[in-house]
Amino acid sequence: MSSRRRSARDRARRELGQNFLVDRGVVRRLVDLLEPAPLPVVELGAGSGAITRELLHSGRQVTAVELDPRWAQHLRDAFPDLSVIRCDMLDFRFPTAEHAVIGNLPFGITTSVTRRLLTEKNWSEAVLLVQWDVARKRAEGGTQLNAQWAPWYEFHSCGRVPARSFRPRPAVDGGILKVRRRTRPLVPLGEQRRYQRFVEAVFTGRGRGLTEIVRNITGHRLRNLPALPRDLPPEAWPRLYTETT
Numbered sequence: 631m632s633s634r635r636r637s638a639r640d641r642a643r644r645e646l647g648q649n650f651l652v653d654r655g656v657v658r659r660l661v662d663l664l665e666p667a668p669l670p671v672v673e674l675g676a677g678s679g680a681i682t683r684e685l686l687h688s689g690r691q692v693t694a695v696e697l698d699p700r701w702a703q704h705l706r707d708a709f710p711d712l713s714v715i716r717c718d719m720l721d722f723r724f725p726t727a728e729h730a731v732i733g734n735l736p737f738g739i740t741t742s743v744t745r746r747l748l749t750e751k752n753w754s755e756a757v758l759l760v761q762w763d764v765a766r767k768r769a770e771g772g773t774q775l776n777a778q779w780a781p782w783y784e785f786h787s788c789g790r791v792p793a794r795s796f797r798p799r800p801a802v803d804g805g806i807l808k809v810r811r812r813t814r815p816l817v818p819l820g821e822q823r824r825y826q827r828f829v830e831a832v833f834t835g836r837g838r839g840l841t842e843i844v845r846n847i848t849g850h851r852l853r854n855l856p857a858l859p860r861d862l863p864p865e866a867w868p869r870l871y872t873e874t875t
C-alpha cells in the first residue's frame with residue numbers, strides 16, 4: 631500500500647474510532663446478550679463485519695450502518711444479503727417496527743449516540759460496546775442523564791472488555807452496556823418533558839443538599855432523602871417526581 635493511502639487509512643481510523651474487535655469471544659458475548667426473540671437488529675458502525683457475521687449466523691435480519699465508504703462496500707461484498715446503509719449513525723432513521731440495536735461504538739461519539747438512541751421509540755434493547763468508564767457510570771446511575779431517562783430505561787453493565795480485544799488497540803478498556811426499554815414506564819411518556827425538566831431543576835437547583843433543593847423547588851419537605859441529587863438511585867427519581875409535583 632502506498633504511504634499516501636496508508637496515511638488516509640490511519641486518519642480514518644482515528645477520526646472514525648475504528649478499533650475493530652478481534653476477540654471472537656467478545657463478539658459472541660455481545661450477540662448472546664440480545665434476547666433470543668428474533669427481532670430485526672440494527673448494527674451501528676458495522677466496520678469490518680465481525681459482529682455482523684455473528685448476527686447473520688444466528689439467523690437474524692440485520693441492517694448495518696457504516697459511515698466509511700470503504701467499509702460499507704466491504705460489507706456489501708462480504709454479505710450480499712445484508713442491508714447496508716452508508717450514513718452517519720447520528721442521522722440514521724431507525725426502523726418504525728420493533729427492533730434491537732447493537733454496536734461497538736466509536737469511542738469519540740458514545741455520549742451523542744446514547745442520547746440519540748434514548749430519544750428513539752422503536753427499539754426494545756441495545757447492546758453497546760463503549761469505554762469501560764462510560765459503561766460503569768451509566769450502570770451505576772448518579773448522573774443527570776440516568777435520572778432523566780430512568781422511567782423508561784434500565785441500564786446494566788455486562789463486563790469489561792480489555793483494550794487487547796481491539797485492533798488497533800485503544801487507549802482505554804471497553805465495557806458492555808445493555809440498555810433495556812421498560813415495558814411499563816415509571817412515568818407516562820406524555821410527561822417526559824415535564825419530568826426531565828424537574829430532574830434538571832433538582833440537579834442544578836440551589837440549596838444545601840437534596841432535601842433543601844427539593845423544598846426550594848416544590849415546597850415539599852421530604853424526609854429520608856440522601857445527601858445529594860447524585861446519591862438518589864435512578865428508580866427513586868420517578869417517585870420523587872410523583873410525590874412532589
Ligand SMILES: C[S@@+](CC[C@H](N)C(=O)[O-])C[C@H]1O[C@@H](n2cnc3c(N)ncnc32)[C@H](O)[C@@H]1O
Binds near residue numbers: 674677697701737
Ligand atoms: C469501533 S469500530 C467497530 C467496527 C466493527 N463493528 C467491530 O466491532 O469490529 C466503529 C465503526 O463505526 C464506524 N463509524 C464511525 N463513526 C461513524 C458514524 N458517525 N456513523 C456511522 N459509522 C461510523 C467506523 O468507520 C467503524 O467501522
